[in-house]
Amino acid sequence: MGSSKTANALMVRYNYVEKGKKVVLLKPKCENRDGEKTIRSRIGLEDPCEFAEEFLEQYSGEHYDCIIVDEVQFLAAEVINRLSDLVDTYGITVICYGLRTDFRSELFPGAKRLMELADDIEQIKTICWCGKRAHFNARILNGEMVTEGEQVQLGGNESYMALCRKHYKERQIKPQK
Ligand SMILES: [Zn+2]
Incomplete structure (x- = not known):
């Protein structure tokens, strides 16, 4: 969607893997009806992933250094709550990438819950055709x-x-x- 979120997600994953850390990539199942477990960026990077909803359902306390979630805006608020439990209960770093608002400029429910719970929020800079920041x-x-x-x-x-x-x-x- 015109920004580099997915490429950022894949680069952060690479940084963890390179240092021998255990990391998993997640994406929403609801948004991916084809069932393909791959995350692809527009600049050609891609990596295997799991569906967030399934991963969290099956999760039983294994150690991860980091969980990276792409397209987080499409997750239900309860799934965001569960991700925050992984931070607080298991000490896992969870990094989420996604859009704040939809095409009507209204918050996605998943983004709203994330902004309510997140420790830190960073905006990835995207530019309008006029050169100003594009939100x-x-x-x-x-x-x-x-x-x-x-x-x-x-x-x-x-x-x-x-x-x-x-x-x-x-x-x-x-x-x-
Ligand atoms: Zn503009």
């Missing part, structure tokens, strides 16, 4: 920005573009000629 994710359909529709739309023809607040409000997805 908004516009949904683009047939070359136009749309603001109505389901929060999670799977298998559609839409794409996403990161915009600054001004250009999100003005629905301007490229410079005017």
Whole structure:
């Protein structure tokens, strides 16, 4: 979705693996109907992963140095609660990557719960076409920005573009000629 979250997640995983640490990558099952257990970034990196919901259901106290979660916005609030238990009960570092808001600029439920519970929150810098920081994710359909529709739309023809607040409000997805 127009930022480098997934590449960041995979690089952090690599750093842990390189130092001989035990790490697992997770992604939401709900968002991945094809059942493929791989996380792929737009710049070509990829690694095997587990589904977060299944992993947490089966988890019984094994040691991990770090759990890395991608696309965390699609997880249910209860799953976020469970991730925080792994931090507090088992002393595991949990690092989550995801979007704060959807294409209507409203919080994803998973992102809301994460922001309520997280020890630290860092924003990964993404830039609008105008050069300003882009915190908004516009949904683009047939070359136009749309603001109505389901929060999670799977298998559609839409794409996403990161915009600054001004250009999100003005629905301007490229410079005017
Ligand atoms: Zn802009």
